[in-house]
Amino acid sequence: MQSSLPVRLTCILLATTAIGMAVMGLYVSRALETPLVEHTIASTVRDARIIHDAIVPYVGQGRPISAPQELAQYYAAKLGARVTVIAYDGMVLGDSERSLAEVRSLPNQRDMPEIQTALAGEVGSQLRYSQALHQDILYVAIPLTEGSQIKGALRIALPLTQVDKAAISVHRTVSLGALLAFGVVLAVGVFISRRVTRPVTEIQSIARRMAEGDFAQRVPVSGSDEIAELGRTLNLMAARLHEQIRDLKGEQAKAAAILDSMVEGVVAIDHRERLLLMNHAARAIFSLGAERVEGRPFLEVIRHKAVLDLIQAMRLATVGETRRREVELGPPLERLVEAHATAVAITPAGPGVLLVLHDITELRRLERVRTEFVANVSHELRTPLTSIRGYLETLLDGALEEPVNARRFLEIAHTHAERLSRLVDDLLQLSDIETGKVILKPDALVLRHVAADIVMMFEQRALQKHLALVNAVPSDLRVQADGDRLTQIVVNLVDNAVKYTPEGGRVTLGATRGLSGFVTIWVDDTGIGIPSTDLPRITERFYRVDKARSRELGGTGLGLAIVKHLVQAHGGELWLESELGKGTTVYFSLPAA
Incomplete structure (x- = not known):
């Protein structure tokens, strides 16, 4: 200081x-x-x-x-x-x-x-x-x-x-003399400060308070010497600064409120490519914290080549010219941003650039999901409808008069109609789960009893394929879950295991107490397995590893998607482990009772 x-x-x-x-x-x-x-x-x-x-x-x-x-x-x-x-x-x-x-x-x-x-x-x-x-x-x-x-x-x-x-005697004498001298010098200094520097000190103190924003302060002026004239000038300057700063703060507050309330990111850059302004939305888009970025070079804060190329391209643009570009940002967070760059006269030294950023990540994702969903639904609906239509046309063309073929064709058409019905039911059920229309009624359930009922349900199918269906769930485990939905989850998983496990294989239901108050339940099979490249997408709607085999076995491609959403609705997680040709284990967690 x-x-x-x-x-x-x-x-x-x-x-x-x-x-x-x-x-x-x-x-x-x-x-x-x-x-x-x-x-x-x-x-x-x-x-x-x-x-x-x-x-x-x-x-x-x-x-x-x-x-x-x-x-x-x-x-x-x-x-x-x-x-x-x-x-x-x-x-x-x-x-x-x-x-x-x-x-x-x-x-x-x-x-x-x-x-x-x-x-x-x-x-x-x-x-x-x-x-x-x-x-x-x-x-x-x-x-x-x-x-x-x-x-x-x-x-x-x-x-x-x-x-x-x-030496001690000399030091004592010199110290005493120094103290006396210090006293005399101190008295002289106080006299000088009071008689010579007091007006300057007062002006300095008032000027400091003015610099801190207290423009109500005024320098007491008396006389007509240079110090008095300095005081009058300082008072006049303070009055004018107070008025101008008040107006500027009002305008700045309006602009800041407007910019920070915008959902679009706004970035202002001067002719030297230094940041002049960045609102909250822009900070969020570029994953920046609360650190101050104004005055720093753009490339130091945002190291993204596509955005920098857009800014540098605006150097040759005339004031008012606008260019648009879609930019992919990330990592750590992948975003798709629509950037509008406009050349503006921000400073007298040269034109700058005003960037307006629209985060269209979610919009593009929804468009992609909608397109994929429509394509998948159309394909899944068209396949059974085409079969039903083909067999019905064959019957109308004369096969109806052939009792043996007519019954077989009708049975095939009925099978495809049932598959179509299952597909529509699964779509409606998945929609209800995703939109929160499904209301869970959790209760304390003995997990081994639930597993025993499901084993009994699939016992006949397992015998037909010579499969060993084993209930390895400990008898002391309880979960807090909706009984019907838990049964639906396990039925879906066991159904898949039985379908894709060849004759002589084994399907096991097991569970163990996990961490953080959850129970981990699994369905393990010795089936055909899932390639590692397909594991990340296996729970997506309509995603199948072997589409032809899945349709042949009557699958809709929505079972695991329904299971995942039901598990998440209970507050749990779903994950899979699989090795091609050796089998698959599907795990999910539920709250312990």
């Missing part, structure tokens, strides 16, 4: 003061710290030289002995510091803060910077941070010499307590 002008001025003054105080504090700290450290080093070197002669005779033995360790501990107590005796090869001979056993396991110290300097014959010093003590430690080392021979090094380590105390 951007701060105000008075705050920024005050912050600049405070920041400048803080930087100055920080630089000053750093300089003072450095100025005091360096002499103190040098003084400490010099003092430590003097102490080290004093104890030099007492330790030199015990250095050079090649391994730690008790004398250097005892001397290190003795002088450490006198100096109040850590004393370490190191041989020329870097081995620790004595350390005041370690026992003799611990000294033997200390690492070689020859790589330490201060030790390297001492072994070179100079005074070495190093300031390092101790992780154990959490403070800076000063290490000072001098060479241990006997004559002109360097026999080792003596190192004294001590914390920079005095230096730290001096």
